[in-house]
Amino acid sequence: MSTINPVAQRFESELAELATLVDSDRPGWTRRALSEFDIAGRDYALTLMKHAGLATRVDGAGNVIGVLPGRLGGREIMLGSHTDTVDGGGRFDGITGVLGAIEVVRLLRENDVRLDHDLVVVVFFNEEPNDFGFFCVGSRAMTGLVDRTTLTATDTDGRSLAEALPDSGIDPEAFLDARYDFSKVTAFLELHIEQGPELERMGKQIGVVETITGINHFKALFTGRQDHAGTTPMDVRADAGCAAAGTVLAVESIAESGTNTRGTSGQIQFTPEAVNVVSANASVEGEFRGPDGSWLQEAQRRLTDAASQNADKRGVHVEMEWTTDDAPVPLHEPITSTIAEVATDLGHTRATMFSGAGHDAGIIAAKTQVGMIFVPSRDGRSHCPEEFTELADILPGIEVLLQTVLRLDGVSTSGRAAGSGGAQLA
Numbered sequence: 135m136s137t138i139n140p141v142a143q144r145f146e147s148e149l150a151e152l153a154t155l156v157d158s159d160r161p162g163w164t165r166r167a168l169s170e171f172d173i174a175g176r177d178y179a180l181t182l183m184k185h186a187g188l189a190t191r192v193d194g195a196g197n198v199i200g201v202l203p204g205r206l207g208g209r210e211i212m213l214g215s216h217t218d219t220v221d222g223g224g225r226f227d228g229i230t231g232v233l234g235a236i237e238v239v240r241l242l243r244e245n246d247v248r249l250d251h252d253l254v255v256v257v258f259f260n261e262e263p264n265d266f267g268f269f270c271v272g273s274r275a276m277t278g279l280v281d282r283t284t285l286t287a288t289d290t291d292g293r294s295l296a297e298a299l300p301d302s303g304i305d306p307e308a309f310l311d312a313r314y315d316f317s318k319v320t321a322f323l324e325l326h327i328e329q330g331p332e333l334e335r336m337g338k339q340i341g342v343v344e345t346i347t348g349i350n351h352f353k354a355l356f357t358g359r360q361d362h363a364g365t366t367p368m369d370v371r372a373d374a375g376c377a378a379a380g381t382v383l384a385v386e387s388i389a390e391s392g393t394n395t396r397g398t399s400g401q402i403q404f405t406p407e408a409v410n411v412v413s414a415n416a417s418v419e420g421e422f423r424g425p426d427g428s429w430l431q432e433a434q435r436r437l438t439d440a441a442s443q444n445a446d447k448r449g450v451h452v453e454m455e456w457t458t459d460d461a462p463v464p465l466h467e468p469i470t471s472t473i474a475e476v477a478t479d480l481g482h483t484r485a486t487m488f489s490g491a492g493h494d495a496g497i498i499a500a501k502t503q504v505g506m507i508f509v510p511s512r513d514g515r516s517h518c519p520e521e522f523t524e525l526a527d528i529l530p531g532i533e534v535l536l537q538t539v540l541r542l543d544g545v546s547t548s549g550r551a552a553g554s555g556g557a558q559l560a
């Protein structure tokens with residue numbers, strides 16, 4: 135099919151360059167949003183975009199946006215991902231999609247392919263969770279999902295997001311006004327590492343994402359009675375810690391009951407923390423994820439019941455709060471089937487999949503048709519220094535990204551059948 139191949143050395147050297155723009159005091163490759171390292175990372179991406187021939191700008195929310203004008207103009211195909219990382223993260227999460235999109239631009243220009251659509255590349259600001267309780271901040275700002283209450287959120291030092299943004303060159307008022315006009319965007323595509331073990335397990339090269347996970351966060355606060363650990367008989371205790379522990383195990387058993395469902399209790403705290411005192415208070419914070427919205431609702435009900443039962447039988451009081459209730463996001467036909475066809479035509483093995491991780495693509499999906507392309511993660515590891523994807527496994531993802539852009543460009547502006555568009559390459 136295509137004779138256009140990504141230039142491996144370019145991708146490799148840019149990946150290596152970005153890997154130097156990290157907080158060396160932290161483990162792995164740490165470039166958290168709102169840090170000086172993140173500013174340097176987005177600046178580097180901006181420079182690459184300029185060199186690739188894109189007209190660049192930074193919007194009010196810190197999103198780096200580059201445009202390659204098309205022949206017709208007015209309609210856009212958008213590509214993007216992020217360059218920020220979690221604390222102690224890896225070199226590939228987000229970065230693969232950013233460098234892959236920039237490589238697509240270079241390949242188009244070097245091969246004298248002019249799209250009908252404008253091709254827009256976005257480096258989204260702050261995709262990973264920040265200290266203010268938000269993630270996918272840049273894409274939320276572009277889609278109008280931020281407001282003044284977002285700005286008043288505080289970190290553990292009591293500093294507000296409005297106070298923190300200017301250090302990253304972002305004016306809070308401009309942040310609120312960074313809505314993007316998605317009415318002109320035909321499709322959004324994000325190339326990303328899988329961050330899980332499925333592609334490797336199946337021996338497939340390309341993952342075609344059908345659904346991005348829903349996420350429900352909960353906070354359970356248990357109030358019991360503080361007592362002496364040696365003199366208080368077991369049958370008269372109101373042990374908040376035991377009620378919390380029973381709830382943690384319920385999260386595990388509920389999550390084991392579904393398909394592709396996950397349940398995690400990542401934070402648990404007993405008060406007072408003393409080896410010889412029955413806990414007066416306990417808190418558990420955790421989450422459920424899964425591709426099925428009705429299962430997530432059912433999991434909420436079951437865990438709320440389980441927490442009540444664990445509390446009631448011990449004479450403990452529980453307050454259960456569901457703090458996030460994000461439904462699963464189905465990605466769009468015909469984008470997903472186009473990605474699948476392209477992968478097959480290029481001779482790459484593929485599988486349809488569910489993304490257990492959240493992505494900017496899931497936010498953008500509320501505004502335009504979205505597709506995601508996954509490449510394998512070694513041992514399924516991610517959000518850790520061991521995160522790794524072979525260059526030989528990334529290049530097919532870039533090829534699929536490029537050819538999907540060409541097909542969508544040919545189909546959607548001219549109405550011609552897939553593969554017969556003016557920009558097709560053979």
Ligand SMILES: [Zn+2]
Nearest residue numbers: 216227228261
């Ligand atoms: Zn990511």
